[in-house]
Amino acid sequence: MTGPLAARLPGGRLHLQHGPIDLIIEAFGARGEVERAYGQAIERFGDILETLVKELPALRRPVGDQFPEFEGPVARRMADAVWPHRARYITPMAAVAGAVADEMLQAMLAGRTLDKAYVNDGGDIAFHLVPGQELKAAIFVNHLDGAVRLGHDNPVRGIATSGWGGRSFSLGIADSVTVMAHTAAEADAAATLVANAVNADHWAIERKPARALDPDSDLGDLPVTTSVGRLPAEIVSEALGRGAAEARRLRLGAALCLQGDWRLLEAA
Amino acid sequence: MSDDEISLSEGERNQGIVRCDACPVLCRIRPGRAGACDRYANENGTLVRVDPLVLLAKPDLAKVAFVEGSTSWAGELGKGEGAVVTGIGATTTYPDYKPAPFIVASKPAGIDTVTVVTEGIFSYCGVKVKIDTDRYLGPEQATVRVAGEAVGHVTTAEYGSQMLSLGGVHHLTGGSKKEGVVTCDTLLALCNKQAVELAIDDGAKVVVQANRSPIVNGALEERMRVGCGSAAIGMFAPQWKDHVDEVIVVDDHITGVLSEHQGGRFLDMKPSGIRVRGRKSTPGRYFQVAGPGLGWGGTNVDDPLQIIEKIDPKTAWPGLKLLMVSTTGEHSGWFVLDRDLKPQPAEMPQPVRAVVERIAENCEPALCTVMFMAGAGGSLRAGVTENPVRLTRSVRDALTKVTLGGVPAYVWPGGGITLMVDVARMPEKSFGYVPTPALVAPIEFTLRADDYAALGGYASRAVSLEDVLRSSKVRVDR
Numbered sequence: 141m142t143g144p145l146a147a148r149l150p151g152g153r154l155h156l157q158h159g160p161i162d163l164i165i166e167a168f169g170a171r172g173e174v175e176r177a178y179g180q181a182i183e184r185f186g187d188i189l190e191t192l193v194k195e196l197p198a199l200r201r202p203v204g205d206q207f208p209e210f211e212g213p214v215a216r217r218m219a220d221a222v223w224p225h226r227a228r229y230i231t232p233m234a235a236v237a238g239a240v241a242d243e244m245l246q247a248m249l250a251g252r253t254l255d256k257a258y259v260n261d262g263g264d265i266a267f268h269l270v271p272g273q274e275l276k277a278a279i280f281v282n283h284l285d286g287a288v289r290l291g292h293d294n295p296v297r298g299i300a301t302s303g304w305g306g307r308s309f310s311l312g313i314a315d316s317v318t319v320m321a322h323t324a325a326e327a328d329a330a331a332t333l334v335a336n337a338v339n340a341d342h343w344a345i346e347r348k349p350a351r352a353l354d355p356d357s358d359l360g361d362l363p364v365t366t367s368v369g370r371l372p373a374e375i376v377s378e379a380l381g382r383g384a385a386e387a388r389r390l391r392l393g394a395a396l397c398l399q400g401d402w403r404l405l406e407a408a
Numbered sequence: 409m410s411d412d413e414i415s416l417s418e419g420e421r422n423q424g425i426v427r428c429d430a431c432p433v434l435c436r437i438r439p440g441r442a443g444a445c446d447r448y449a450n451e452n453g454t455l456v457r458v459d460p461l462v463l464l465a466k467p468d469l470a471k472v473a474f475v476e477g478s479t480s481w482a483g484e485l486g487k488g489e490g491a492v493v494t495g496i497g498a499t500t501t502y503p504d505y506k507p508a509p510f511i512v513a514s515k516p517a518g519i520d521t522v523t524v525v526t527e528g529i530f531s532y533c534g535v536k537v538k539i540d541t542d543r544y545l546g547p548e549q550a551t552v553r554v555a556g557e558a559v560g561h562v563t564t565a566e567y568g569s570q571m572l573s574l575g576g577v578h579h580l581t582g583g584s585k586k587e588g589v590v591t592c593d594t595l596l597a598l599c600n601k602q603a604v605e606l607a608i609d610d611g612a613k614v615v616v617q618a619n620r621s622p623i624v625n626g627a628l629e630e631r632m633r634v635g636c637g638s639a640a641i642g643m644f645a646p647q648w649k650d651h652v653d654e655v656i657v658v659d660d661h662i663t664g665v666l667s668e669h670q671g672g673r674f675l676d677m678k679p680s681g682i683r684v685r686g687r688k689s690t691p692g693r694y695f696q697v698a699g700p701g702l703g704w705g706g707t708n709v710d711d712p713l714q715i716i717e718k719i720d721p722k723t724a725w726p727g728l729k730l731l732m733v734s735t736t737g738e739h740s741g742w743f744v745l746d747r748d749l750k751p752q753p754a755e756m757p758q759p760v761r762a763v764v765e766r767i768a769e770n771c772e773p774a775l776c777t778v779m780f781m782a783g784a785g786g787s788l789r790a791g792v793t794e795n796p797v798r799l800t801r802s803v804r805d806a807l808t809k810v811t812l813g814g815v816p817a818y819v820w821p822g823g824g825i826t827l828m829v830d831v832a833r834m835p836e837k838s839f840g841y842v843p844t845p846a847l848v849a850p851i852e853f854t855l856r857a858d859d860y861a862a863l864g865g866y867a868s869r870a871v872s873l874e875d876v877l878r879s880s881k882v883r884v885d886r
Contacts, residue, residue: 159431160445193432344585355425355436356444369585369844 144189146182154178158189161240162262168273169254177248177257184247188214188240199232200358208232214243221325225333231358233308238300238328241266245324259324264300264331266324279318279395286395286402290320296393296407298324302335303397309350309357309364313371313379313398314338320393320407330390338383338398344369368399376401426450531846533782534575535598536828538566539614539622540632540774542660542706542735545570546611553607557590558583562608568632572606572616574598580845592845598778599831599839599847612702618778619832625702631771633705633735637664638693640735640767645671647763653728654680658697658715659735660706668692681723682730685715705734712741719749731760737768777830780812780839784825784851799853800825808855813838 144158152174154165165181167174191212192199198208199215203226208219210232217239218232225234241259245266248257258267258275267275271292277299278287290296301318304310310332317335321327346367350359353366371379376398384403387394391408416427416436424439428448435443442449449456539545545562546552552560552572560574579591597604603617615623622629634640637657641664648655648666655666666672667680669692686697697715701708709715712732728745742756756764802808803825810817810827813834817827831838840848 159433160443162445190432193434196433353438353441355420355438370581 144185146185154181156181156185156244158185161189161237163241163244164260165244165248165258167248167252167254167257169252169256173252173254177252177254180250180252181244181248181259184244188243191215192236192240199236200356202229202231202358214239217242217323217325221323221329225329228333228336229362230329230333233358234332235325235329237261237264238266238298238324238326241324242298261324264298264324264328266298268297279316279397288320288395295322296320297322298327300324300327300331302328302331304335304365304368308332309353309359311336311359311362311364312338312383313340313345313365313368314383314396315399316395316397317383317387318395319387319390327392330387330392331394333390334383334386334394334396337386338379338396340371340375340379340382342371342375344371371399373401424450424453426453426455428455430455528782528784528851529842529844529846529848530782530784531581531844532577533580533595533780533847533849534560534573535595535831536563536779536781537572537574537598537616538777538779539570539572539616540568540772540776541570541622541624541629542568542633543570543624543629543702544612544660544700544706544708545572545614545624546608550609550611553609554594554604555590557587559587559591559594559606562611574606588845592841592847595847596839596841599780599849600837601778601831616776616778619775621774622776627702629774631736631738631768632774633659634737634767634770635735636662637705637735638662638669640664640733641666641669641671641692643770644763644767645669645675647766648731648760649675649677651729651757651759652731653678654682655731655733656682656684656712656715657733657735658705658707658709658712658739660698660700661695662689663694663697663705663715665692665694679723680728680730681720682728683717683720685717704739705736712739713743713751716751719745719751721749724749731756731764733764733767735767736771737764737766740764778832779828780831780847780849781826781828782847782849784810784827802855802859803853807859808853811852811854813850814852 144156147155149155149164152166154163156163156165163185165178167177192214195210195212195215198210199218201208203219203222205226207223210216210219214236215232218235221235221239222230222232238261241261241264244259244261245257245268248259249268254268255270256268256273256275258265265277267290269275269290269292274289274291276287276289279301298321299318300321301316302308302310303314303316304312305315312335314335317331317338319327319331319334321330345365347363348366349361350357350364351361353364357364380396380398380401380403383396384394384405387396387405388408392405393407394405396403396405416425420436425436428435428437428443430443430448431445433444435448437443437448437450437455439450439453548562548564550562551558552562552574559579560572560576563571563573565571575591575595580588594604598616598618601618603615603620605613605615607613612625614625635643637659640657640659641655645666652666655664657664663684663686665682665684667677672692684694684697686694688694698707698709700706703709704712707715724745726745726747726749730743730745730751731740732743733740740756742754742760743751744754746752799808803810803819810819810825812827812829815829815833817829820826820828838850842848
């Protein structure tokens with residue numbers, strides 16, 4: 141079994157990887173502070189996956205009427221992030237990548253003075269800014285499709301992206317749904333729901349029960365998208381409309397993409 | 409972690425599920441699927457590491473070991489000097505943090521070069537297949553089918569070879585969904601050097617596999633013909649002269665008759681009076697002595713005497729020695745005319761047999777060649793540079809070398825980046841697909857670092873070869 145790995149990328153970025161967790165981390169500030177922050181990140185990363193795995197079976201169960209209690213700090217962030225959405229089918233796993241990013245960011249900031257920092261967990265990003273700083277994040281679907289500048293005054297500190305073609309399964313057909321929220325875990329859970337909502341009935345869409353693809357999937361026998369053929373423009377538009385309605389309900393800023401068509405929503 | 413948690417139930421094992429123990433998640437993975445990390449997969453019941461980066465070691469380079477990640481970044485690395493990192497396993501991008509999966513800065517020969525390593529999704533792609541055979545595969549323009557679906561067509565024949573054009577956007581996405589899927593599967597298999605059976609409308613069934621001999625209607629085609637019948641006479645006439653009175657080299661294109669041929673006349677050979685069927689071209693050269701088929705020399709002839717139209721009694725003589733041979737030397741027969749001037753089979757003399765064997769020896773192995781042909785479009789170029797048209801121009805101006813899996817590609821003149829590459833030279837399992845359907849292939853653009861910056865490249869995202877080795881799983885291909 142391989143343990144956690146750390147590597148430095150050119151330009152000073154830090155790369156941490158353990159099993160399915162893949163983090164790109166960058167901190168900005170005085171050199172000594174940056175190095176100490178990286179040291180704290182590596183220190184914290186050591187048991188992140190092992191602690192999560194201990195509670196994995198419960199984390200894969202859908203959230204119901206009872207608030208799910210967990211011991212691990214990442215698991216608790218996941219529960220907090222999905223609890224508001226319990227009326228829908230959702231499991232804490234919907235927020236796992238964002239919750240890891242939030243936990244890692246907090247660990248590297250503790251006691252440090254940094255101008256700016258981000259933890260990118262496979263596209264789900266937690267970041268820190270001091271006044272005067274901004275984070276520029278770009279969306280790359282088929283090419284560099286758009287970019288957003290987030291300043292200190294903006295309450296957003298988490299960005300997450302979901303879609304059917306990504307590593308985790310989706311009930312919807314969106315190529316990509318990017319959501320901005322106060323934390324990466326909240327953004328992660330919301331992106332999952334909005335991406336699920338971008339949906340339509342059409343013969344060109346293929347679905348399979350999640351467990352038929354992955355026996356461990358938290359989605360059980362729910363049909364997940366396995367292929368989306370070319371869709372007529374009106375179907376694309378309707379599907380995006382359903383996703384946009386979900387994003388509006390959550391009152392979050394979002395960018396939705398399906399087959400080259402986009403919907404952009406500002407936070408309410 | 410107890411063994412119970414790791415072991416699988418009998419039901420799971422029967423379904424071909426494997427348990428990955430690469431990390432504490434311990435994914436159960438179904439056949440053909442990858443685990444949560446996308447780094448390990450179940451391939452026919454075996455746990456394999458997927459999309460490793462492939463390092464093409466140069467022949468003079470000591471074997472580069474598999475690089476396992478280390479827990480510290482102070483580990484000793486940098487053995488990859490002189491090696492080429494290919495796009496295989498680079499995997500397509502995830503939104504946000506890497507425009508092309510890897511931009512590798514390496515310094516061969518002290519020049520700052522940048523190899524942009526990526527995997528391209530090619531919606532416009534296909535293969536051109538060259539099949540070394542004179543056997544009749546089917547009429548030009550005939551549809552080529554797999555599982556009943558049209559995947560391409562027979563195109564212009566070349567010297568000693570039949571040509572097929574398969575795939576392309578009209579079969580991939582222009583027809584029915586099934587046609588697209590079957591076409592994609594066919595291209596994927598051919599590009600990954602697997603055998604595929606193709607059925608040609610009003611023609612043959614042929615099994616094609618890159619760099620292997622074709623199998624035409626169940627018969628393995630091992631040799632290309634040495635030349636047409638006339639060329640064979642030209643090559644071997646002096647060696648036959650003292651042992652035969654006549655030689656007929658049977659061929660679907662041009663059948664040669666030694667005593668009439670320039671080669672025989674030059675050796676003062678006596679006319680034999682044996683006249684073959686077909687249309688005479690020049691002396692000793694005949695077109696269409698029979699129909700095309702799977703018999704002698706790519707004709708439909710099984711008994712060579714069928715192509716003899718008449719034997720002139722005024723010129724021929726009893727005891728005349730006749731050799732009939734195909735252009736590959738695979739078929740041969742020795743005949744002696746009896747008193748009624750009827751050819752009778754007889755045992756071939758050793759010196760004649762030696763020349764027949766020499767024909768076979770001079771035939772090159774018959775192979776199938778699969779050339780992947782595709783266009784590198786806008787989005788792929790966008791992964792490489794902020795200003796895609798400059799990449800096209802720099803490829804045109806040859807500032808940029810384009811390779812697929814480390815193999816140099818021929819780039820067509822004219823607009824766009826339309827390229828062609830021999831799949832047989834590419835590493836194993838270089839190709840993948842997306843359900844669009846379209847093929848995914850590794851593609852690398854190598855250019856000088858200053859040229860790369862000038863064309864608007866993401867130079868700031870370049871990583872050194874050592875870092876790629878450090879952070880990625882690496883497969884060594886030699």
